Amino acid sequence: MINKVILVGNLGKDPEVRVLESGTKVAKFTMATNENYRDKNNEWQTVTEWHNVILWRYLAESAERQLKKGSLVYIEGKLTHRKYQDKEGNDRYVTEVVANIMRSLDRREGGQGGTSFPSEEHDPFTSGSNSASSGSSSSTSSSGSNDESGSNADDDEDDLPF
DSSP: OOOOEEEEEEESSOOEEEEOTTSOEEEEEEEEEEEEEEOTTSOEEEEEEEEEEEEEHHHHHHHHHHOOTTOEEEEEEEEEEEEEEOTTSOEEEEEEEEEEEEEEOSOOSSTTTTOOSOOGGGOTTTTTHHHHHHHHHHHHHHHHHHHHTOTHHHHHHHTOOO
16 A cells, blocks of 8 residues: 655745654644646636645754745655644644655855756756767677677567566
8 A cells, every 4th residue: 555745835934843752753744736827718726725744753853954935845654644633632633744755945145056967967858969879889899799699689579677
């Protein structure tokens, strides 16, 4: 069975970070996701859903450093439900997303420093045109060497599961 949630949205408030008696950090924040659609009158409508997100340990530390109200964030985790009693003794139920992956999608200040996206120089289709042709020549030379080995190359191809 699978219990997986993926959210991309904005924080509704700064993360609330607490340290438990054991020293473990836990962060909690609300997150808004939006869905846009056209209604019967062909006008755009936006529906906003609010999600309670919980992060533990190093993810809580990362959230404390990187996130603030309005931050755009990617969350991957699992959906959990829990029951608690309020101050009057009434049973309350809450649904939360316990994250196991968190990525800030905000642009960093100061230009390209620390970006996780590859630059154009790493694009194999633009700057790597020479390496692509050398790669194809090496593959032809390696396939030529396979031809010299005889029927073993054909036998290897037959073992493929597809």
